[in-house]
Amino acid sequence: MKIAVLSGKGGTGKTLVSVNLAAAADKSLYLDCDVEEPNGHLFFKPEDVEIEEVSVVIPEVNQDLCTGCRKCVDFCRFNALAYVNDQLIVFEEICHSCGGCFMVCPENALIKKDKVIGRIERGQSGSVEVHTGILNTGEVSGIPIVAKLLTGYKDDPDVPVFIDCPPGTACIVMETVASADYCILVAEPTIFGSHNLKMVHELVTLMGKPVGVVLNKVQEGDDPSEEYCLQNDVKILGKIPYDKRLGLLNSNADIAVRVDTHYKTVFSQLLSTARKEATR
Incomplete structure (x- = not known):
């Protein structure tokens, strides 16, 4: 019980x-x-x-594969991603580990990374x-x-x-x-x-x-x-x-x-x- x-x-x-x-x-x-x-x-x-x-899974960026399409940035409702000065930035502190960014990235530029919470x-x-x-x-x-x-x-x-x-x-x-x-x-x-x-x-x-x-x-x-x-x-x-x-x-x-x-x-x-x- x-x-x-x-x-x-x-x-x-x-x-x-x-x-x-x-x-x-x-x-x-x-x-x-x-x-x-x-x-x-x-x-x-x-x-x-x-x-x-x-641990939870958060994204890490392979900058060589990222083309700056911003699809992941537009998808994230928590503003945990930003594209600034030709680089994709991940704000790990506010990522909710939903995994959506991995799904929408057309270049597979996001790598799964474990973060201890x-x-x-x-x-x-x-x-x-x-x-x-x-x-x-x-x-x-x-x-x-x-x-x-x-x-x-x-x-x-x-x-x-x-x-x-x-x-x-x-x-x-x-x-x-x-x-x-x-x-x-x-x-x-x-x-x-x-x-x-x-x-x-x-x-x-x-x-x-x-x-x-x-x-x-x-x-x-x-x-x-x-x-x-x-x-x-x-x-x-x-x-x-x-x-x-x-x-x-x-x-x-x-x-x-x-x-x-x-x-x-x-x-x-x-x-x-x-x-x-x-x-x-």
Whole structure:
């Protein structure tokens, strides 16, 4: 079973929930697909880490073959190519590796070149296998890293997979959610939080994914995110209180279920509820 944990914005507690759910399972696989700012490894502190570089294909110019027809320049919607002073220039930093320039070049003047955009780190933390995607600073897209994360492991039906998704609703989030069996949305009890919950809920609904919500940082008083769930018939899987003790554990990069019996019970119950909902 693949459970994706999402939020409409950063800082809602998405990683808190995904890390503790993975740790609460007897055995699990944790995939950190938040490749721009992965931090699940700070909690798990995996050992025996293996590193795999992730590359994409970009063009390199054979100036002797280039005739200056500018077909590749006109094709590129990202302005990654320019013909200046009788030379074709490639701006590698903004190339999206779509491959279109190779297809339209009539002279075969473009050579395929590998460019490393990041890496995947794989290690073990107790009963949790931890895979972390890391995008190099300044790269245009982390989707190739996410795609390799989601396919670079041996699938075992007895081992649940917890996917820590990027925040928001961009294309990289859709890529991350596409193979998930169930989605858990983490939301804060604010108007801003409910707005972002609405956006990500609409996204996973559009993708046809079953979904439940975890309300985090819950306090007394109005909760716009809870109101949204009740108004739109969205299952509330559980509530996590605004608790100084949990905040301290989180800020110290401790996994709550491993050091606190109360929160081991809380997240174990949350995991049980999510599994039941996912298998309905």
